[in-house]
Amino acid sequence: MRDGFETRESWPFECLRCLFVWEADYVVRHLTDDHGNEVEIWLSSGVTVQPPWSGTDCPACGAYHTTSFPAGYLTRHPELMAPPEPVALADVPVQPVKEISVPLERAAPPRRLLIAVGVPVVLFVGYELYENLLGPTLHH
Template sequence: MRDGFESRESWPFECLRCLYVWEEDYVVRHLTDDHGNDVEVWLSFGVPVQPPWSGLSCPECGAFHLTSFPSGYLARHPELTAAPDPLPLARVPAVPIKDIELTADRPGLPRRLLIAIGLPVVAFVGYELYQYVLAPAVPHH
């Protein structure tokens, strides 16, 4: 390798799974080898890494489904990297289930599930009882 120069690039990313937004800084070495081929070497903290568009994962959840923004985008939109929630989920006090009241105008999931499964079962059992117990007692003409 003979000719070359370095440039610094910041790549902002967003995880499409957990919506975490972060920015990574890279040093890119642009080199030309003895045959005239251009080569780029991407460095992060002085260590050679893959380019940001290949093989990067979310530091929060580990997902590989990411999107990137144009360079400098996060500097123009600081609300995307706002401070963390004032009360993380780990600190939310647990409410016992017995203290949660279901309102009469909106039944909870268990009640709806019982109705959705129970009504067809009751109809089926009622029909079977009628068919085998009451129907033979009624004479057919």
């Protein structure tokens, strides 16, 4: 290998399973050998890795169903990134939190769903009871 240069690339990804969005940084070594063949070597944290398009797994759930965004997409859409983890400050005094009791209200079940599921179940159970309890006496 005689000619070569390095570039730094940042690839944004999204997991299609858990919808986690993250960005991975790579160093790409572009090399040309004595015969004129061009080679790219992808590095992540100094370790040789496969190119990002050849199968990246999600750091959140481990799934291989991921997609990538165009370069710079996440800088234009920061709302897609997860909020940063809160940093605990040791020098800031912690004030006690006032407890607030809020009555919990139970959400009303969706009525259409109950009707759509309940009516066929009631009809099925009614038919089975009719056939098993009254059916033998009516057929004789």
